[in-house]
Amino acid sequence: MSSAIDVRGLRKSYGDKLVLDGIDLNVAEGTIFGLLGPNGAGKTTAVQILSTLTAADAGEIRVAGFDLHQNPEGVRSAIGVTGQFSAVDGLLTGRENLIMMADLHHLGRREGRLRADELLERFDLVEAGAKLASTYSGGMKRRLDLAMTLVGDPRIIFLDEPTTGLDPRSRHSMWQLIRELVAGGVTVLLTTQYLDEADELADQIAVLDHGRLVAQGTAEQLKRLVPGGHVRLRFTAPDDFALASQVLPAAARDEEALVLQVPNDGSVHSLRALLGRIDDASLEVDELTVHTPDLDDVFFAVTGQPTVETSPEKVTTK
Amino acid sequence: MSYALQDTATMLRRNLRHAQRYPGLSLGALGMPVIMILLFGLVFGDTFSAGLGGSGAGFDYIDFLTPGILLMSIASGTMSPAVAVCMDMTEGIVARFRTMAIFRPAVLTGHVLGNVLVTIVSLALVVGFAVLIGFRPNASLGDWLLAAGLMIALTVALTWFAIALGLTSKTPEAASNVVLPISLLLPFLSNTFIPLESMPSGIRWFAEYQPFTPTINTLRHLLLGTPMDSGDGWLALAWCAAIAVVGYFWAQKNYNKGTVA
Numbered sequence: 001m002s003s004a005i006d007v008r009g010l011r012k013s014y015g016d017k018l019v020l021d022g023i024d025l026n027v028a029e030g031t032i033f034g035l036l037g038p039n040g041a042g043k044t045t046a047v048q049i050l051s052t053l054t055a056a057d058a059g060e061i062r063v064a065g066f067d068l069h070q071n072p073e074g075v076r077s078a079i080g081v082t083g084q085f086s087a088v089d090g091l092l093t094g095r096e097n098l099i100m101m102a103d104l105h106h107l108g109r110r111e112g113r114l115r116a117d118e119l120l121e122r123f124d125l126v127e128a129g130a131k132l133a134s135t136y137s138g139g140m141k142r143r144l145d146l147a148m149t150l151v152g153d154p155r156i157i158f159l160d161e162p163t164t165g166l167d168p169r170s171r172h173s174m175w176q177l178i179r180e181l182v183a184g185g186v187t188v189l190l191t192t193q194y195l196d197e198a199d200e201l202a203d204q205i206a207v208l209d210h211g212r213l214v215a216q217g218t219a220e221q222l223k224r225l226v227p228g229g230h231v232r233l234r235f236t237a238p239d240d241f242a243l244a245s246q247v248l249p250a251a252a253r254d255e256e257a258l259v260l261q262v263p264n265d266g267s268v269h270s271l272r273a274l275l276g277r278i279d280d281a282s283l284e285v286d287e288l289t290v291h292t293p294d295l296d297d298v299f300f301a302v303t304g305q306p307t308v309e310t311s312p313e314k315v316t317t318k
Numbered sequence: 319m320s321y322a323l324q325d326t327a328t329m330l331r332r333n334l335r336h337a338q339r340y341p342g343l344s345l346g347a348l349g350m351p352v353i354m355i356l357l358f359g360l361v362f363g364d365t366f367s368a369g370l371g372g373s374g375a376g377f378d379y380i381d382f383l384t385p386g387i388l389l390m391s392i393a394s395g396t397m398s399p400a401v402a403v404c405m406d407m408t409e410g411i412v413a414r415f416r417t418m419a420i421f422r423p424a425v426l427t428g429h430v431l432g433n434v435l436v437t438i439v440s441l442a443l444v445v446g447f448a449v450l451i452g453f454r455p456n457a458s459l460g461d462w463l464l465a466a467g468l469m470i471a472l473t474v475a476l477t478w479f480a481i482a483l484g485l486t487s488k489t490p491e492a493a494s495n496v497v498l499p500i501s502l503l504l505p506f507l508s509n510t511f512i513p514l515e516s517m518p519s520g521i522r523w524f525a526e527y528q529p530f531t532p533t534i535n536t537l538r539h540l541l542l543g544t545p546m547d548s549g550d551g552w553l554a555l556a557w558c559a560a561i562a563v564v565g566y567f568w569a570q571k572n573y574n575k576g577t578v579a
Contacts, residue, residue, distance in 0.1 A: 051417045052416070052417055052578045053416055054576055055577060055578050068578065072578040073419050076417060076418055076419035079417065081413075083410050083414070085409075085410040086410050087409075087410030087413055087414035088411065089332065089409075089411050091335065091336045091340055092332065092335060096335070100328060100331075100332060103331075104325060104420050106321060106324060132339070145410075148414070149414075152418075
């Protein structure tokens, strides 16, 4: 698979403050890449550099196949950016904002209007389309912002903290929109400080802390980096529970619920070993669930920080 | 090239919509010169006339004043684009424009053209009110066209310069202050309101060599046929060209600061 974004040795400092300290990134086409990190980790700076807004101090950067230093215009023609701070024109209506974008992409008068109306429809802004964007709620502004980014059919979209400050409902509708984009073949690089958001959306996650990438992989791979995984076995018969406790002495017991928690990293190999022991003892297990650590644990393990800011709404999918 | 024109036109449309929906800035730019011409023409006019030209024979202060007020409208009109461009830069929308493959100078050029249009309206208003209170130019159509061309050239030049200043400002308030030397100092320290001969020597020296004086002389010559130094017209154009070039490149440099150009 070819790379939509390829970055090697990206560095940036502001004065004597080092913001990005040698970042390597590779984003495959048609995937969602999540750049995860706390405030001040350098996420926004990374997006600003990749979207040609800020010049890097060092590093080789290719976006959509274009060398960013040699051909920033080529990069600009392939990307769309929705920043952390709303990039809509408050003194224009939603529809006028979209038509302005269509004009800047030289779509032509008729085509531009059609595109604007189609996006208003898709982003649930038809009624709001005739109102000034400055009167929009946070969630509406963010939707208009993303719709404006899509006017030019970009192949690569940068989303800098797309759901920061949104209420849970707007947040979920934004997630849905992002998934639809990628289903249409677009590549998305998103930054977030919410672990659950990266977990929900991203195919690949890179954890950024103090300007360095401290871990990279799929959510599952990252979770396996940290100890603390276990397999939970629930029994219906007290006899089986008692026997299992003898066979698996390392397990934590919950006699009331007839539940054993067996330490296990969740890999195929160790699961097979555990199942073998259950079979050998002819144990009747009512329910077996594998628990890998969540990204909270990962973040703590790789950054040494207790936690990032918690999300406005904790989505638990266990 | 055609994209350059299209993109600039798109930005101009945006700025004209802004002027229409947030009229405070442009109304100020339109109203202030009208107030000035009425104030100086009607309220102070007789006194100035008496003080400057003696008992009035052959000297009509409103004729002397109007070309000066026209330039003053151009100067005071530079404040709104400086503030607007600074407000633009503090909002996300310009960051969006800078990540798009659009004609790079379009955003700023749109501001300049928008201000040129507002200024033309403002100049027309000033001429209208001036005629109402006694301004009697004896210019031919050709003279009027030359005068209009010179005024537009000065507007373009000063607007680019004001926009460059606006881009260096962190806040809109700072932007409105930083253009004050253009919008207030240059018009007052020139022969806008009074002839050079009546000024104290230090200020007179400054007034003689600053860009407004030859421009006003040229304008008075074109509109009223008053005598002027033969070089004043060219000097005025040279000032316009120099201010425009410096303003343009400085503004572009500020706009592209820190980005991959």
